[in-house]
Amino acid sequence: MSSIRKGLGQALLELGQTDERVVVLSADLTDSMRVSEFKKTFPQRFIDVGVAEQNLAGVAAGLALTGKIPFIVSFAVFSPGFNWSMIRTICYSNLPVKIIGGHAGLATGQDGATHQALEDLSLMRVMPKMTVLAPADENEAKEIITAAYQHSGPVYIRSTRIDTPDLTSLKKEKFAIGRGQVLKIGNDVALIAYGSMVARALEAANQLQAQNINTRVINMSSLKPLDKQLIIQAFSQTHAVVSIEDHQKAGGLGSAIAELISQTSNQTPFKIIGVDDQFGQSGQTEELYQKYGLTADNIAQTIRNLLGH
């Protein structure tokens, strides 16, 4: 298994060594966000603003005005949850502030609904100038930090608490903004996911294989900009497409795909699997995924229904 947040923290530490402009700001979640090493190694370039997420984003904007490249870390329910307006100002100014929203989704588990961000991608995706990324494993998390650092504008990076399988062996190329990746080829149906749901999609694809349904699995870690070509191909080359996410159906990946596909002459059936206009609750991640339908079984069943099996 691999840890997305460990990858993010490790990559920030490495960046800190190569570029003095990189600064990290925390709102008292330094250890949970895995930036303790950065703090220890670069105390002059680490700022703890305390439990003050509005200031977190505002101060980062100011640092960016002096040529710094600030990464701000907190839980997604707090940042962008508390500071959407400050992030909007960052976007309008096109400042290179990188926002890492941790502990997103039902995967946060026992902390319950208050701490399970299921709306963060919607909040960030509507923002002009914003790039929205979500790594699926530790290695991709590192690549995403590098890509965010190299990108000149604001970036939102969604992270999760739980460990995820290492997908490196399935990937043919490095992460790039605006590019998704086919992790498994297949021309009968396509599954599109990001983050912790990529592993579920691969599991569902295995189940479907047993019934001779060849499933294409796409990791869409670049939610904005989307890899339009890869999505349109999936719709034109397969008989059904399903998107899966640990996020509200409204405004997430499924919405983004629907926005794209509705502008084409597509006839291929499409279903969005996600949290359906509800809040989460306390529980183990697996129990929650079961309750809200984010399981390989439910994905496979949705595909069979779409195909009329």
Place this chain on the structure above:
Amino acid sequence: MRKIAAQIRQQIIEMIYSAQSGHPAGSLGMTDVFTVLYFGQILKFKPQEPFWEERDYLILSNGHICPVLYACLAKAGFFAETELKTFRQFNSRLQGHPHLGSPPGVENTAGPLGQGLSQAVGVALGLKMEQKTNHVFCVTSDGEHQEGQTWESYMLAAKYKLNNLTVLIDRNQIQIGGPTEEIMPIEPLKYKLASFGFDVAELDGHNFEQLVANLKQTKKQLAPTAIICHTIPGKGVSFMENNFDWHGKAPNQNEFEQAMKELKNYE
């Protein structure tokens, strides 16, 4: 400087009259403070090189008083004064609330109240990291001291002992809906600021001698400093003074002519 201030006030009235929208009270009230900052040898700047590395930063938090900022920048030579008449018009660089770098000399995007002080703290921190001595002035309104974020920023500035930061508070006693102390009291402001770790000064925001002396001194300060500038909203136009109705309203033709006549006498 009195003469420059009177000219800037006329430009503010012209801009808001021509746009038929904007915020005259705060803009006129802070004109003397801005005049001293830009024309009293307080701020270091180079109009031909707006991002000059050695410049001082003026971070405007209460973005709605941007007419006074635009007029000062134009008079200082950052852009042509003729452009002032495009204020709030379609395709203008002079947006209703300021946008970073538009026109040159605008250091930050502002409008949503409470955000500017955070940005100023970030700028001051960034300069400290580089051991630079540029000074950061942040202009704020009294009303935005009702925003929690403002106090988050004060705490951080004190934590990092940002002696390169001076907060200028426009204490004009009004906000859009009425007197601050009726809407949501912010007093005792001086004691609140001191308890947040700031050195606090109070002055008459229309007294040039006091302003010059205090603002010169503040660049040598040892601790982050807040200066409460007691101002008269609408200063210079009799019927606008101390009247919160003029927070965000444009004059009609008669009012415009009357205001311009009064301000010309001011010169």
